[in-house]
Amino acid sequence: MKVLKFGGTSVGSPESIKSVKDIVRQYQEGGQKIAVVVSALKGTTNALVEMGQKARLNDTTYQTILTNTENHHYDTIRTLIPVAVQSKLLSGVKVLFNEIGELLQGISLLRECSPRTLDMLLSFGERLSSLIVSEYLKIEGIQAVQVDARQLIETNDQYNKARVNTEATNQKIRHYFDALNGVAVVTGFIAATAQGDTTTLGRGGSDYTAAILGAALYAKEIEIWTDVDGMMTADPRVVKRAFSLEHLSYEEAMELSHFGAKIIYPPTLQPAISQNIPLRIKNTFNPDFAGTLIGQASAQGQFPVKGISSIAHIALLRVSGSGMVGVPGVSSRIFGALAQHQINIVLISQASSEHSICFAVAPEDAKEAKEVIEEAFSLEIQAKKVNKVSIEQDLSVVAIIGEHMRRMPGISGNLFTALGNNGINVVAIAQGSSELNVSTVIATKDLAKALNALHEAFFLSNTKTIHIFMLGAGLIGNTLLHQLHQQKEYLLQEQGININLVALANSKKMRFDENGLDISLSKDELLATGETSDTQAYINKMKALNLPNSIFVDCTAAHIAIDYYEDILKSSISIATPNKLANSADYLTYQRLKQAALLHGVKFLYETNVGAGLPVINTLNDLQNSGDKIHKIEGVLSGTLSYIFNNFDGSTPFSEIVKDAKNKGLTEPDPRDDLNGQDVARKILILAREVGWALEPDQVQVENILPQSCLDAASVEQFFDALEQANGVFQERVEQAAKEDKKLRLVAVLENGEAKVKLEAVDSTHPFYTLRGSDNMIAFTSQRYQSQPLVIRGPGAGADVTAAGVFAEIISVRHYLGQSSYKFNLSINKV
Numbered sequence: 001m002k003v004l005k006f007g008g009t010s011v012g013s014p015e016s017i018k019s020v021k022d023i024v025r026q027y028q029e030g031g032q033k034i035a036v037v038v039s040a041l042k043g044t045t046n047a048l049v050e051m052g053q054k055a056r057l058n059d060t061t062y063q064t065i066l067t068n069t070e071n072h073h074y075d076t077i078r079t080l081i082p083v084a085v086q087s088k089l090l091s092g093v094k095v096l097f098n099e100i101g102e103l104l105q106g107i108s109l110l111r112e113c114s115p116r117t118l119d120m121l122l123s124f125g126e127r128l129s130s131l132i133v134s135e136y137l138k139i140e141g142i143q144a145v146q147v148d149a150r151q152l153i154e155t156n157d158q159y160n161k162a163r164v165n166t167e168a169t170n171q172k173i174r175h176y177f178d179a180l181n182g183v184a185v186v187t188g189f190i191a192a193t194a195q196g197d198t199t200t201l202g203r204g205g206s207d208y209t210a211a212i213l214g215a216a217l218y219a220k221e222i223e224i225w226t227d228v229d230g231m232m233t234a235d236p237r238v239v240k241r242a243f244s245l246e247h248l249s250y251e252e253a254m255e256l257s258h259f260g261a262k263i264i265y266p267p268t269l270q271p272a273i274s275q276n277i278p279l280r281i282k283n284t285f286n287p288d289f290a291g292t293l294i295g296q297a298s299a300q301g302q303f304p305v306k307g308i309s310s311i312a313h314i315a316l317l318r319v320s321g322s323g324m325v326g327v328p329g330v331s332s333r334i335f336g337a338l339a340q341h342q343i344n345i346v347l348i349s350q351a352s353s354e355h356s357i358c359f360a361v362a363p364e365d366a367k368e369a370k371e372v373i374e375e376a377f378s379l380e381i382q383a384k385k386v387n388k389v390s391i392e393q394d395l396s397v398v399a400i401i402g403e404h405m406r407r408m409p410g411i412s413g414n415l416f417t418a419l420g421n422n423g424i425n426v427v428a429i430a431q432g433s434s435e436l437n438v439s440t441v442i443a444t445k446d447l448a449k450a451l452n453a454l455h456e457a458f459f460l461s462n463t464k465t466i467h468i469f470m471l472g473a474g475l476i477g478n479t480l481l482h483q484l485h486q487q488k489e490y491l492l493q494e495q496g497i498n499i500n501l502v503a504l505a506n507s508k509k510m511r512f513d514e515n516g517l518d519i520s521l522s523k524d525e526l527l528a529t530g531e532t533s534d535t536q537a538y539i540n541k542m543k544a545l546n547l548p549n550s551i552f553v554d555c556t557a558a559h560i561a562i563d564y565y566e567d568i569l570k571s572s573i574s575i576a577t578p579n580k581l582a583n584s585a586d587y588l589t590y591q592r593l594k595q596a597a598l599l600h601g602v603k604f605l606y607e608t609n610v611g612a613g614l615p616v617i618n619t620l621n622d623l624q625n626s627g628d629k630i631h632k633i634e635g636v637l638s639g640t641l642s643y644i645f646n647n648f649d650g651s652t653p654f655s656e657i658v659k660d661a662k663n664k665g666l667t668e669p670d671p672r673d674d675l676n677g678q679d680v681a682r683k684i685l686i687l688a689r690e691v692g693w694a695l696e697p698d699q700v701q702v703e704n705i706l707p708q709s710c711l712d713a714a715s716v717e718q719f720f721d722a723l724e725q726a727n728g729v730f731q732e733r734v735e736q737a738a739k740e741d742k743k744l745r746l747v748a749v750l751e752n753g754e755a756k757v758k759l760e761a762v763d764s765t766h767p768f769y770t771l772r773g774s775d776n777m778i779a780f781t782s783q784r785y786q787s788q789p790l791v792i793r794g795p796g797a798g799a800d801v802t803a804a805g806v807f808a809e810i811i812s813v814r815h816y817l818g819q820s821s822y823k824f825n826l827s828i829n830k831v
């Protein structure tokens with residue numbers, strides 16, 4: 001024997017009732033004996049409660065609700081059943097609705113709806129649904145019998161939440177089923193007293209009915225049919241990558257249900273659990289899916305944590321004071337007082353110092369809880385031995401649940417790493433000594449982020465999603481977009497990194513998609529449907545999404561986002577940027593950004609600020625972190641100028657070669673930034689700061705090689721016109737150098753805290769002489785590299801190398817996303 005319970009959604013529409021029929025038929029054809037328990041049609045119980053309330057207040061609008069509910073039942077029947085055989089069922093339903101109408105009229109006349117009357121009123125929901133389902137099954141050729149559970153389940157007269165008389169009930173059920181032929185379609189939720197008065201079983205009542213039947217009939221399994229594929233690892237509405245669990249223990253299911261996964265109401269399943277009857281959660285809309293099996297043992301599967309659950313809204317109360325230390329009975333007084341006022345406690349946490357106890361209650365209970373405790377401790381409060389109770393609102397509980405967490409080190413480490421790395425502050429912690437549940441209290445605004453971060457940490461440890469917010473889709477941004485697209489699959493398959501581009505913007509348009517923009521499209525296609533670009537709105541939206549593992553990538557050449565950097569870092573969003581403007585602004589800005597990143601555990605990455613993709617800043621940091629002292633940095637730091645001086649031999653006008661450099665993507669959007677030495681000045685300034693010199697921009701001495709007419713030009717085009725006029729100036733300088741067998745190089749030097757950028761003519765003995773193409777060369781002379789400097793050389797500008805440098809930084813954030821230690825433990829166990 002199996003007991004199948006179909007909840008409200010499973011009997012919510014004609015289609016779902018058809019699925020119920022198919023499921024029942026399949027069992028019948030397989031020769032399996034079954035009993036079916038049905039809830040009321042979706043929404044009916046709530047509608048009945050509302051009608052009762054309105055009628056009690058003599059509010060005649062209850063009649064509208066009644067008519068709508070009645071029509072919904074008729075519509076269901078008309079869609080489900082051929083016209084020729086509808087009438088018997090329609091009139092059966094009509095009779096019941098007439099009774100409901102009379103009852104409501106009585107309520108409205110008496111202006112009273114006692115618990116007893118309410119139970120009678122509510123009973124109609126299941127009486128109607130069981131009638132419809134059983135009649136429909138019969139019409140479909142299945143031998144079905146409608147069973148009113150009031151004949152089977154005997155309770156006391158505690159209306160609305162009646163207690164079952166197990167012995168009498170078991171007898172009635174066994175007796176009834178012994179004589180029964182066919183499929184019983186039993187009303188869930190309702191029962192009756194020994195005198196025959198209608199009662200209901202309280203919350204989760206239909207589950208209870210199924211459990212009572214299952215236990216009485218020694219069922220092999222109880223199936224709870226609902227509208228989801230079983231118990232999931234997390235709430236799928238919040239965690240998109242949540243998946244259904246194959247196997248749980250009763251205890252795990254109980255914990256998960258307590259924290260939000262309201263598929264079952266475990267207290268009501270106790271009769272079945274105590275007899276060790278397995279429960280299976282199945283999806284009426286996906287009946288072939290195995291669902292979740294809940295039994296005595298927890299599955300020793302891949303995941304020690306079975307689910308991540310939450311309570312969205314709680315309030316945290318803190319009782320503290322010196323008068324609590326070492327005084328026995330304090331907690332019993334607190335919790336006794338709360339119990340007396342029927343205030344439910346969600347979580348308790350007390351530090352071993354005993355100086356304070358904090359506990360969580362439903363927000364609506366907070367005020368009363370405070371009053372009750374302050375009343376209980378009024379003397380101590382007067383004597384200032386106990387402080388007034390503090391209340392913190394807007395909090396949520398997030399819990400990880402699983403029996404196999406027990407005795408497994410590293411689980412809470414993983415939990416707090418995932419929260420910490422995403423800037424989620426933990427307000428309170430509680431772990432049951434069973435180690436079945438570790439609960440943390442966090443701000444409600446971080447709830448979705450926490451659920452996703454934890455889900456990733458515990459269930460998707462092989463795949464880390466990095467959420468990318470890209471601002472700027474010009475030369476570098478667009479190239480990066482191509483590279484991301486090209487590598488997406490490889491990264492996913494080989495490195496377990498899921499690249500999710502959430503936002504893209506240029507100066508005109510911006511577009512967001514939390515689930516990931518389609519990066520196989522071009523930036524123009526992507527932005528075509530975007531909204532008007534607005535930096536403030538972009539940042540606000542990015543922050544509001546509050547996604548874990550987020551990185552902001554500033555690929556603009558502008559100032560627009562710089563002022564937001566600190567705020568972004570403080571919002572636990574990392575930044576990777578080729579844009580040098582932040583780090584070369586005033587020293588305070590540079591310092592504050594570094595500090596913000598450090599304090600908020602995120603990354604501020606800007607390797608491409610110097611030498612594009614060449615590992616200049618990282619090398620410098622490696623040297624210093626390992627104890628080396630930098631004496632001097634000397635470098636050719638402009639790819640553009642390298643290219644120009646390497647290609648300018650006088651045969652082509654200087655201005656043409658600059659244009660060429662621009663077309664090759666080497667120059668800044670405005671090439672004057674290269675030619676006037678500013679770009680290099682920014683780079684040497686950044687290197688100086690990395691070495692520890694608190695230089696300001698105006699302390700870098702820069703030689704500008706551009707004539708004033710070029711600097712004054714109003715646009716880049718006009719600049720090129722002016723440059724054409726000035727070609728001769730450059731011709732002369734290069735010819736002069738060539739005569740001396742020298743080459744021109746814009747050289748940056750940092751020594752003794754002084755930074756200079758100067759155009760030099762270097763001879764063939766100088767290392768910079770041999771540079772080719774857009775090469776940069778950076779020489780670090782240090783304590784360890786004294787006689788021979790450490791040299792880095794290679795193309796120091798260009799879209800591909802720069803975008804690749806930014807790409808590498810985006811990927812690098814995975815290292816701090818928290819690797820799972822339990823996986824390591826598991827593999828050791830296997831060995």
Ligand SMILES: NC(=O)C1=CN([C@@H]2O[C@H](COP(=O)(O)OP(=O)(O)OC[C@H]3O[C@@H](n4cnc5c(N)ncnc54)[C@H](O)[C@@H]3O)[C@@H](O)[C@H]2O)C=CC1
Nearest residue numbers: 472473474475476506507555556557578579669797798802
């Ligand atoms: N070209 C190279 O080799 C290297 C470049 N860089 C840096 O890379 C950065 C980007 O350079 P490019 O791609 O050449 O610049 P670009 O001018 O081609 O692109 C800039 C992008 O920013 C967008 N933008 C401007 N204002 C905006 C706003 N208010 N909102 C949204 N988007 C806005 C533009 O629409 C454009 O899509 C610059 O900071 C540059 O210094 C760094 C290292 C090497």
Ligand SMILES: N[C@@H](CC=O)C(=O)O
Nearest residue numbers: 638639640667668797
């Ligand atoms: N325009 C720059 C690009 C790199 O920062 C250069 O030419 O070096």
Ligand code: NA
Nearest residue numbers: 607610612614
């Ligand atoms: Na670099």
